[in-house]
Amino acid sequence: DTGVSQDPRHKITKRGQNVTFRCDPISEHNRLYWYRQTLGQGPEFLTYFQNEAQLEKSRLLSDRFSAERPKGSFSTLEIQRTEQGDSAMYLCASSPQGAEQYFGPGTRLTVT
Amino acid sequence: GEDVEQSLFLSVREGDSSVINCTYTDSSSTYLYWYKQEPGAGLQLLTYIFSNMDMKQDQRLTVLLNKKDKHLSLRIADTQTGDSAIYFCAETTGNTPLVFGKGTRLSVIA
Numbered sequence: 001d002t003g004v005s006q007d008p009r010h011k012i013t014k015r016g017q018n019v020t021f022r023c024d025p026i027s028e029h030n031r032l033y034w035y036r037q038t039l040g041q042g043p044e045f046l047t048y049f050q051n052e053a054q055l056e057k058s059r060l061l062s063d064r065f066s067a068e069r070p071k072g073s074f075s076t077l078e079i080q081r082t083e084q085g086d087s088a089m090y091l092c093a094s095s096p097q098g099a100e101q102y103f104g105p106g107t108r109l110t111v112t
Numbered sequence: 113g114e115d116v117e118q119s120l121f122l123s124v125r126e127g128d129s130s131v132i133n134c135t136y137t138d139s140s141s142t143y144l145y146w147y148k149q150e151p152g153a154g155l156q157l158l159t160y161i162f163s164n165m166d167m168k169q170d171q172r173l174t175v176l177l178n179k180k181d182k183h184l185s186l187r188i189a190d191t192q193t194g195d196s197a198i199y200f201c202a203e204t205t206g207n208t209p210l211v212f213g214k215g216t217r218l219s220v221i222a
Contacts, residue, residue: 004154033209042116042200042212043155056209091154093210099143099162101210103155 002026004094004104012110013082020078021107025094032075033101034067035091036060043091049075082111114138118201118213125221130188132216134201137182141203144177145210146186149198158186158199188218196220 005024013019025032030051035043046065047057051072061067064082069075079086089108093101115137124130136144142163147155161168161175161184168175174187188195198215 006154035210040214042202042214043210044212045209048209058209093155099160099204099206100157101145102157103147105154108152 004092004102006092006104006107008107009105010108015082015084015111017082018080019082020076021090023075023092023104026102029094029096031095032069033093034077037089037091084111087111114211116201116203116211116213118216121217123219123221124191126191126193128191130191130218132186132199134184134213135182136203138203140205142206143204144184145202147200191220193220193222
């Protein structure tokens with residue numbers, strides 16, 4: 001399968017713990033996006049990369065969130081000191097230099 | 113800021129056509145998309161249309177764009193039970209992240 005992959009698919013953590021998610025984009029796609037989706041809502045943009053450069057961050061991305069794409073291929077999203085409000089589906093999408101964005105299956109985070 | 117609105121629910125009988133509507137506010141939107149999301153899954157790109165087009169057809173899917181009214185619709189012909197899902201409308205200028213609506217839950221009754 002050459003689509004976007006995300007790991008883990010599910011994560012349950014206790015409040016205050018740190019978590020890290022990984023996204024592997026479609027090969028050769030130079031743009032990579034992170035979105036967050038809560039129940040009953042559409043995905044909301046968090047941040048995006050063009051190759052290894054982080055070009056834009058949403059106001060939703062508090063200082064507890066950090067994302068990297070060190071070699072311009074896979075990306076990680078870390079949440080420090082998790083809060084119950086961080087519970088959501090975290091979606092990654094990749095795009096060639098163009099219009100289409102292809103999404104991965106998401107990582108569902110539950111903070112207890 | 114940009115906003116995308118969709119009705120929340122639609123119920124149709126198997127074999128009928130479904131029409132899902134969307135309105136958006138950003139007049140500089142260049143690309144408009146329809147994504148499908150099944151329970152517990154990510155988003156599947158169904159189709160997209162450039163703002164200089166009025167219509168795009170792809171097998172059972174027809175997208176209509178009224179740029180003047182900022183209205184986008186997705187018609188699914190011969191709707192099947194496998195089409196039951198949440199459908200999201202989204203827009204971008206091409207250099208900006210996607211802005212999504214809240215999604216329309218389509219229920220297909222056998």
